[in-house]
Amino acid sequence: MSVPRRFRLVAVVLYAAFLGLLLASYISPLEGIIDGRANVATLEENLHQAKTHNTAQQRLIEDLNTPAGIERAARERYGMIKPGEKAYIVGE
DSSP states (O other): OOOOOOHHHHHHHHHHHHHHHHHHHHHHHHHHHHHHHHHHHHHHHHHHHHHHHHHHHHHHHHHTTTTHHHHHHHHHHHHOTTOOOOOOOOOO
8 A cells, every 4th residue: 555646745744844834943043052152252252351450440449448548539530739738730
């Protein structure tokens, strides 16, 4: 008992269509994976910059918790002077 040729052709076409739909359903997730891998280097650089910035901010916090650090910040940032001192502005 043989399967009619027409039935086999329909089965092959349906099977091919099913495989095509199955492969098409993987395109979007694969694009996301590829894009994600491309962004890894950028994200690692951003992470490194953030860690560097955080380290610098932590040092500043520690410095501003000392009397010398507070005095240095007051002089450098706000141009404050102690009583009896004279301030000189040097032009560039």
